[in-house]
Amino acid sequence: MRTLLLAVVLSLVACAQQPPQDDSLYLALGQQAGITRIVEGMLLNIAADPRIVRHFANVDIVRLRNKLIEQICVEAGGPCTYTGDSMEESHKGQSLTRSDFNALVENLQAAMTAQGVAMPAQNRLLARLAPMRAQIIER
Ligand code: HEM
Structure with missing residues (x-):
């Protein structure tokens, strides 16, 4: 009995020490299905964007799609x-600029709007991606 009580107390302590996972943004983006539609929408927008489409000419788009879905899900x-690879590794040698980065973000925003994602949720995702800019752009 005493051992059982000890086990219960220890598991409660362990639970209390783990901060609860905040998945509210994941839910607001529509979970796996919603994130998949957002990523595919963004890639279609990029395909029609003369500012940046050239960067994706020789890319394995299926892999990119899958890695982006994973990454946005985690974020x-x-x-x-x-x-996938680190942001530094995947973008090195592409000489990406601040304008390239902004263009991709615009395509992501348009895809989220098309999926009916509310503005606060859009801004939360962008805020999670913004710190990656330093690893992605070179000049
Ligand atoms: C917040 C901004 C961005 C995020 C989160 C992001 C994310 C990613 C991810 C997850 C990958 C796949 C890595 C892998 O294959 O393991 C990737 C690859 C790639 N990204 Fe980005 N990216 C961003 C910005 C950009 C921009 C601005 C461009 C160009 C305009 C770009 C062009 C590419 C290209 C061409 C690849 C494929 C590289 C290759 O397969 O050799 N990315 N990115």
Whole structure:
């Protein structure tokens, strides 16, 4: 009995020490299905964007799609693991600029709007991605 009580107390302490996972952004983006539609919408927008489409000419788009879905899921607090390369590794040598970055963000915003994602949720995702800019752009 005393051992059982000890086990219960220890598991309660363990629970209390783990901050609850905040998946509210993941839910606001429509979970896996919503994030998939957002990423695919963004890639379609990029395909029609003369400012940046050239960067994607020789890219394995299926891989990029899958890695972006994983990454956005993780950033939104969803139950995923990112298995792709680092942001530095995947963008090095592309000489990406601040304007390239902004163009991609615009395409992402348009895709989220098309999926009916509310503005506060859009801004939360962008705020999670913004710190990656330093690893992505070169000049
Ligand atoms: C917040 C901004 C961005 C995020 C979160 C992001 C995310 C990613 C991810 C997850 C990958 C896949 C890595 C892998 O294959 O393991 C990737 C690759 C790539 N990204 Fe980005 N990216 C961003 C900005 C940009 C911009 C601005 C451009 C160009 C205009 C760009 C062009 C590319 C290209 C061409 C690849 C494929 C590289 C290759 O396969 O060799 N990305 N990015």
